[in-house]
Amino acid sequence: MKQFLKIGCLALFVFNVILSGCLPPEAFELEPSDCYEDETYVEEERTCYLTCELEGTCAEDPGLLGFFGDFLAELGDIVFGIPEDVNVLVTYDIKGDRPVDPVEGEPLSDIEDDILADSASHQKMWNEFANIIPAENRKQITQYGIFTDGEENTMAYVEPVQGAETEWRIVMDAVDAENKKEQRYTLIHEYGHVLTLNNQQVPFDKEANSDDAAYEAAFDACPRFFTGEGCANQSSYINAFFDEFWADIYSELPESQDPDEIYEFYEQYEDRFVSDYAATNPGEDIAESWTHFVINDRPSGNLIKDQKVQFFYDYPELVALRDKIRARLYSGDRRD
Numbered sequence: 001m002k003q004f005l006k007i008g009c010l011a012l013f014v015f016n017v018i019l020s021g022c023l024p025p026e027a028f029e030l031e032p033s034d035c036y037e038d039e040t041y042v043e044e045e046r047t048c049y050l051t052c053e054l055e056g057t058c059a060e061d062p063g064l065l066g067f068f069g070d071f072l073a074e075l076g077d078i079v080f081g082i083p084e085d086v087n088v089l090v091t092y093d094i095k096g097d098r099p100v101d102p103v104e105g106e107p108l109s110d111i112e113d114d115i116l117a118d119s120a121s122h123q124k125m126w127n128e129f130a131n132i133i134p135a136e137n138r139k140q141i142t143q144y145g146i147f148t149d150g151e152e153n154t155m156a157y158v159e160p161v162q163g164a165e166t167e168w169r170i171v172m173d174a175v176d177a178e179n180k181k182e183q184r185y186t187l188i189h190e191y192g193h194v195l196t197l198n199n200q201q202v203p204f205d206k207e208a209n210s211d212d213a214a215y216e217a218a219f220d221a222c223p224r225f226f227t228g229e230g231c232a233n234q235s236s237y238i239n240a241f242f243d244e245f246w247a248d249i250y251s252e253l254p255e256s257q258d259p260d261e262i263y264e265f266y267e268q269y270e271d272r273f274v275s276d277y278a279a280t281n282p283g284e285d286i287a288e289s290w291t292h293f294v295i296n297d298r299p300s301g302n303l304i305k306d307q308k309v310q311f312f313y314d315y316p317e318l319v320a321l322r323d324k325i326r327a328r329l330y331s332g333d334r335r336d
């Protein structure tokens with residue numbers, strides 16, 4: 001498959017056409033001398049890949065385990081989700097895998113002024129995401145924005161693009177981008193939402209999202225799991241996840257979504273969740289379980305929280321994606 005992609009890109013360059021996904025981000029424009037000992041230079045993409053990545057054997061690389069060993073232990077508290085009154089400072093379209101055509105918002109403080117002016121760091125933050133998640137797996141993400149709510153708090157969020165809801169926007173906090181481990185954890189988590197809520201998994205229900213009565217009606221009419229975006233497809237990841245792990249306790253989830261009440265709910269079912277934040281709702285739970293699937297070893301226990309991570313091993317395409325992301329995390333870390 002990889003070979004086909006390369007051939008496609010080469011042909012397009014010959015005809016001087018740029019196709020989305022063909023042009024690698026700037027961080028990938030390397031010289032052969034930039035490659036590490038265990039990397040191989042790929043001329044067409046002007047980048048170095050781990051040799052094990054090209055050969056598909058990275059999952060067996062013992063070096064990976066060392067990198068991930070203390071990954072979670074070093075993490076602080078992370079808050080996900082969309083903060084209230086978010087002031088998006090700039091929004092880019094993603095074309096040819098680069099952020100282009102910035103649309104500026106209105107900075108409301110000196111810090112926001114500085115963030116908006118520093119376009120080099122905008123590119124760098126995008127590269128961080130682009131380097132972790134392969135381009136062919138994030139075609140739905142067509143916009144990229146920057147905001148800040150200060151240090152910690154919300155580090156990033158994703159949302160459907162208004163008016164074009166089959167497409168998604170990822171918005172990152174510029175201040176939090178300094179903390180690489182948390183940033184990467186968050187980017188994998190946010191990508192987990194796009195992976196499980198995109199239009200192929202959950203068709204976006206425009207009407208339901210236009211007013212409360214229509215929403216309630218769509219919720220009631222959905223015979224499967226209703227995510228908020230719409231009624232999940234029968235074969236979607238989130239519908240299977242909900243049936244297996246949430247059907248028996250969903251009615252007990254505090255409707256208020258009040259953090260204290262959610263925490264009580266979490267404490268009641270601690271052995272079901274990989275983190276306290278996962279207890280927020282099934283959507284956050286699958287994103288957190290996905291993140292643990294990517295960065296941790298396969299769990300050997302049989303608690304429900306272990307089963308939630310093992311869930312992803314039933315999908316060969318997700319196991320392949322896990323290997324790719326881990327190889328990229330490992331490779332990127334050594335380039336810092």
Ligand SMILES: [Zn+2]
Nearest residue numbers: 080081284287
């Ligand atoms: Zn989330």
